[in-house]
Amino acid sequence: MKGVSPLEIYNECRDDVQAIFRSRLLTQILIALGSGSKPLSALRDVTGSSSQALIPKIRQLEALHYVESVRSDYALTPIGRLVEPEIERLVTLMGVLQRHRDFWAEHDIEGIPPGSLRDLQHLYRAEVVKDVEEDIFAVYATFLTILRKASWIHGVSSIMSPVHADAIKEVVMGGTSVELVVSRELAHRLAAEPYSTTLESLKGYANFRIYVSSSPVRLGMTVTDGFLSLGLYRRGTDTYDTARDLVSTDTAAVTWGEQLFQHYTADSEILRISPK
Incomplete structure (x- = not known):
């Protein structure tokens, strides 16, 4: 029927x-x-x-x-x-969309899994951090602050840069537990320089793991015990927006981010770091 x-x-x-x-x-x-x-x-x-x-x-x-x-x-x-x-x-939910309507309208929200989209209202207290002429490294500086204040770090991403990799290496060597879920495409890039040397240097650290997602990843997300940072692709493009992140210290947002991380880890395999 x-x-x-x-x-x-x-x-x-x-x-x-x-x-x-x-x-x-x-x-x-x-x-x-x-x-x-x-x-x-x-x-x-x-x-x-x-x-x-x-x-x-x-x-x-x-x-x-x-x-x-x-x-x-x-x-x-x-x-x-x-x-x-x-x-x-x-x-x-309407409050979330109204507070940062441009952010949601200009990005590919379909990169967020359906279950997390349904709970988007938990991001109500989040704020947009963006690079501007007066502060062209605002997003990266916020990322560093989040890493350095964290007791543990969980991330999901399809992008990486040498400076981000170095920042992650620093906190891992400092004893912070770091787990990352990456796309298959990013996993292939990590096998080449300059990332392969960084991964090799972290091979003996039990507090560092990388997982490879079997499903597509079209976002960048970092969640810690006190922060959530979410970045998305520009709508209608294959370009990740490195200049704008949605950031929150709200407990509900952090819980939302951790659930998104668990969504991706459930469908991932650990990345084995081969010796050089």
């Missing part, structure tokens, strides 16, 4: 969908109650609205069976608890 399309479902239930999003207060009440039940006074504080404005909206949500009264407080019903996280996720 052919599945029902989302457009058909929308046509059937558009009144309920529009009821949630047609006003600021309806959405704010649902999101506010997502963290737990609240009295009317707390909802007034959260929304900045009067009781006279709030009560009709609460009644609407009660009629939809999303909200109920519990011991003089208001709370989400069981189906309200199903709906609210999806609203919260969508609102936060």
